[in-house]
Amino acid sequence: QKKYQEVIDTCNKILNDDASSLEAFKLISKSFLATRNIEYARLYLNKALEIKPDDYETIKDLGNSYRSEGDIKTAKTYYQQALSIHPYYSAALTNLGSIELQHGEPQKGINLLIKATKSDPQFAQAWWNLANGYFRLGNIEEAKAACKTTINLNPNLFQAHFLLASIFMGQQK
Numbered sequence: 001q002k003k004y005q006e007v008i009d010t011c012n013k014i015l016n017d018d019a020s021s022l023e024a025f026k027l028i029s030k031s032f033l034a035t036r037n038i039e040y041a042r043l044y045l046n047k048a049l050e051i052k053p054d055d056y057e058t059i060k061d062l063g064n065s066y067r068s069e070g071d072i073k074t075a076k077t078y079y080q081q082a083l084s085i086h087p088y089y090s091a092a093l094t095n096l097g098s099i100e101l102q103h104g105e106p107q108k109g110i111n112l113l114i115k116a117t118k119s120d121p122q123f124a125q126a127w128w129n130l131a132n133g134y135f136r137l138g139n140i141e142e143a144k145a146a147c148k149t150t151i152n153l154n155p156n157l158f159q160a161h162f163l164l165a166s167i168f169m170g171q172q173k
Contacts (some may be wrong), residue, residue, distance in 0.1 A: 029043075
């Protein structure tokens with residue numbers, strides 16, 4: 001909490017000198033998202049969009065703000081809008097793919113997640129979501145391979161270790 005408040009304070013100082021600092025608005029909004037202060041996060045995200053209306057990262061973060069509250073329909077709309085600007089934006093592909101897996105069309109979700117991993121092969125979260133998707137669909141070998149890739153990219157992503165252990169337990173290994 002203290003670190004996020006430090007970011008907010010520092011960025012507000014920057015905004016006092018430069019009221020059009022896109023990065024300051026984005027960092028403040030991310031800090032508010034991280035501390036689950038959604039109302040303020042959206043306020044700063046919208047200010048960022050006033051400066052740069054086609055900033056696909058900000059649009060994706062607006063989607064994240066709605067997803068965090070369970071408003072999947074609105075989140076999906078923002079992710080799709082971000083992808084209309086940057087069709088290979090891995091973070092939006094990953095988030096939209098996860099939503100499709102859970103609330104829509106699972107195969108469409110897998111396809112989006114595959115696209116995300118191809119777009120940014122170093123994005124561990126995309127690999128983790130792909131592993132989870134494969135596991136949900138019963139594609140165990142694919143899930144195992146995606147888990148291993150996730151762990152290689154980010155050994156601290158405990159969910160990948162847990163899923164891989166669950167797979168091995170299911171295989172009695």
